Amino acid sequence: MPSVKESRVPHYEQQYLDLMARIWREGHERVDRTGVGTRSIMGATMRFDLADDAVPLLTTKRVYWKAAAREMLWFLSGETNIRPLVAQGVHIWTDWPLDSYRRATGEAISMEDFEACILADDDFAARWGDLGPVYGRQWVDWPRYEAVPEAGERLYRRxxxxxxxxxxxxLVEAIRTNPGSRRLLFTGWNVDELAGMALPPCHMTYQFHVAGGCxxxxxxxxxxxxxLGVPFNIFGLALITRMLAQQCDLEPGEIIWNGGDVHLYMNHAALIEEQLRREPAGAPLLRLVRRPATIFDxxxxxxxxxxxxxxAHISAPVAV
Known part of the structure; x- marks a missing residue:
């Protein structure tokens, strides 16, 4: 007969820690785009239940969920400039335009001074704060192509x-009217516009499934x-699923996270080992306290x- 310890249901976060340990132990070491170096595996899956307001926030370190929520609202607004994020104290996208500015000008400006310029100067923000057609642009304003009448049917323009x-x-309309569809999805991977993005979409394709009212x-x-990324991405997936469920009069079901190139940066070694020594505990809840008119409100x-x-929070540098 199994002991109490053996029969206990694992904490939802244990799969994340097991994945981290596996990559650190078995991952292939290689030089990556950033030059920092990673240990990487190909293909991973984690599943989290959202029933009863459950939310898969990590407990072995603090996840700043409000920053992730503000980022999600920024995506849904269609905005591609960091200015609205910076105005709310969210700095998670600043590294990329800051790096571009430093390389273009040779100026060793601090992040604080760069963000101050973004907030204070409209022209500076327009020139240096825009990230190109990243997530929000693709989610809510994917370019259409229309025929140019005077040029014939085969010539198109955006x-x-x-x-x-x-x-x-x-997507909201499709979930409401055709919940059995296998086309309930959206993506940010617009091949024609990748070159213009500060960072091509990492969390690139979301698909949804309705069953049993969930x-x-x-x-x-x-x-x-x-x-750095995955804890935010898991929370973001849970959040948008909850928002969509509320807008479509459904209950939240399960979220499944699939990773392609799943990696740990070599300069995070001390942080990884510290987190792996910690035991997950607790069961946070996410409440949606209002149902606005649309998912954009x-x-x-x-x-x-x-x-x-x-x-305690474990800080880690971003590899740009």
């Missing part, structure tokens, strides 16, 4: 910005930084996380 496909609005979701993430005040008592 329609003006603001007249593109709104994948999110279309909405479940699967995310495919082509590139997964397990220390949520505000940060609509989200409340309860019973979240993580262990």
């Amino acid at each position: 329609s003006a910005r603001g007249e593109g496909h709104n994948q999110i609005a279309g 909405l479940s979701a699967l995310l495919f993430q082509r590139s997964a930084d397990v220390v 949520y505000a940060i005040e609509d989200f409340v996380v309860e019973d979240y008592h993580p262990q």
Whole structure:
């Protein structure tokens, strides 16, 4: 007969820690795009239940969920400039335009001074704060192609910005009207516009499934930084699934996270080993306290996380 310890259901975070340990132990070491170096494996899956307001926030270190929620709202706005994020104290996208500015000008400006310029100077923000057609642009304003009448049917041009496909609005309508569809998805991987993006989408394709009155979701993430990115991405997947479920009169079901190139950066070694020594505990909850008119009308005040008592934050540098 199994002991109490052996029969206990593992904490939801244990699969994340097991994945981290596996990569650190078995991952292939290689030089990556950033030059920092990684240990990497190909292909990983984690599953989390969202029933009863459960939310898969890590407990072995603090995840700044409000920053992740503000980022999700920024995506849904279609915005591609860091200025609205910086104005809210969210710095997670600043490294890329800051690096571009330093390389272009040779100026060793600090992040604080760069962000101050972004907030204070409209022209500076327009020139240096824009990230190109990243996530939000593709999610809610994917470019349409329209025939040029005077040039014949085979010549097409992009329609003006603001007249593109709104994948999110279309998804909400499809879930409501055709819940059995196998096309309940959206993606940010627009091949024609990748070169213009500060960073091509890592969490690139989301697919949804309705069964038994519940909405479940699967995310495919082509590139997964397990220390910094994945905790945010899992929370973001849970959040948008909850938002969609509420808008479509469904209960939240399960989220499935799939990673392609799943990696740990070599300069995170001390942080990884510290986190792997910690034991996960607790069961935080995510409450949506208001149902706005549309999925585009949520505000940060609509989200409340309860019973979240993580262990101390573990900081880690971003590889740009």
